[in-house]
Amino acid sequence: MKLVTRAQWGARDYRMPNGATLYSGSRRGVKLHYLGTPYADRPHTGCAAYVRQIQAQHMDGNGWSDIGYSFAVCTHGYVYEGRGLRRRNSANGSTTLNNQDYAVLLLVGSSGLTKPTDEQLHGARDAIDYCRKEGRAGTWLGGHRDSYATSCPGDAVYAWAKAGAPRPKTEEEDMPLTKTDVAMLWKTDGVIGVPADWSPGNEHWAPASLLIDMGKRLRVLQANDAAQTAAITAMANALGRIDAAVDVDALVATVRAAVTEAVESIDVRLDVADTPK
Ligand SMILES: [Zn+2]
Ligand SMILES: [Zn+2]
Numbered sequence: 001m002k003l004v005t006r007a008q009w010g011a012r013d014y015r016m017p018n019g020a021t022l023y024s025g026s027r028r029g030v031k032l033h034y035l036g037t038p039y040a041d042r043p044h045t046g047c048a049a050y051v052r053q054i055q056a057q058h059m060d061g062n063g064w065s066d067i068g069y070s071f072a073v074c075t076h077g078y079v080y081e082g083r084g085l086r087r088r089n090s091a092n093g094s095t096t097l098n099n100q101d102y103a104v105l106l107l108v109g110s111s112g113l114t115k116p117t118d119e120q121l122h123g124a125r126d127a128i129d130y131c132r133k134e135g136r137a138g139t140w141l142g143g144h145r146d147s148y149a150t151s152c153p154g155d156a157v158y159a160w161a162k163a164g165a166p167r168p169k170t171e172e173e174d175m176p177l178t179k180t181d182v183a184m185l186w187k188t189d190g191v192i193g194v195p196a197d198w199s200p201g202n203e204h205w206a207p208a209s210l211l212i213d214m215g216k217r218l219r220v221l222q223a224n225d226a227a228q229t230a231a232i233t234a235m236a237n238a239l240g241r242i243d244a245a246v247d248v249d250a251l252v253a254t255v256r257a258a259v260t261e262a263v264e265s266i267d268v269r270l271d272v273a274d275t276p277k
Helices: 044-061 095-100 118-134 154-162 179-189 207-242 248-264
Strands: 029-032 071-073 079-081 102-106 137-143
Touching: 029 095, 029 118, 029 154, 044 079, 071 118, 079 118, 095 102, 102 118, 102 137, 118 137, 137 154, 207 248
Parallel strands: 029 102, 029 137, 071 102
Antiparallel strands: 071 079
16 A cells, blocks of 8 residues: 555644544444545645645634544545544544544545546555554445435445445456467467558568557557647637637637547558468
8 A cells, every 4th residue: 555644745733632532443434535626636746735735624624623534545546644543534424423434535526537546446445455454444335425415425436435446457457368369369360461552572470560560650640640730729829810809729629620520430441361371
């Protein structure tokens, strides 16, 4: 777990006596929270400052003795220690609810960034496991909205909690083919010929060369696309300078939409020799 201690994120000291309320009884489980306000993702260098801002809001705005959450998880998967494992949180809505479950915040908003990142789900899962293993939390898992009138933690996080907070699949797991499978596939598909204009005089490309060539062609296409966008924007800006009534942003959007539509209608056919030569 990528734990960031209070000292590491520059937390203010909690206020006495309430901030010092120890609670080390067993808990039913963990409740998840979201920000409930607009949130824009940011580089990780800005995350500690954001957590300090939440703490300031809870202490100076709400008048609480500390940041309300037990832990907070940024989009990069770091777990910020709030009240931690040994103190009662103040985020779940009442003293009973605060004693009952830990409160783990995911830094996602009600608008802007509303869906947790894969890294963040791993971080939240780490925090849940930490509460269970080190903090006497039971297996119950839910959201702030359970037994309390609020939309928190948002539909995406809530659905994930109710699904048991599964770790996101890694790319390897999505790719069920082994190296041997891939070798077999190439062999049995008989893909050894490529269109003559791709490779004059060479009808027997190894799969690796074929993939490298496709990669190069893709990068050329991507560069063309970027150049096209730059040209469209430059033209729109020039028009805007000539005629102030031109809505430059709308013009760029219209032309880009037309280009996208044209690109999406392209049908690519791969001409591959169907019998090995
Ligand atoms: Zn909440
Ligand atoms: Zn971060």
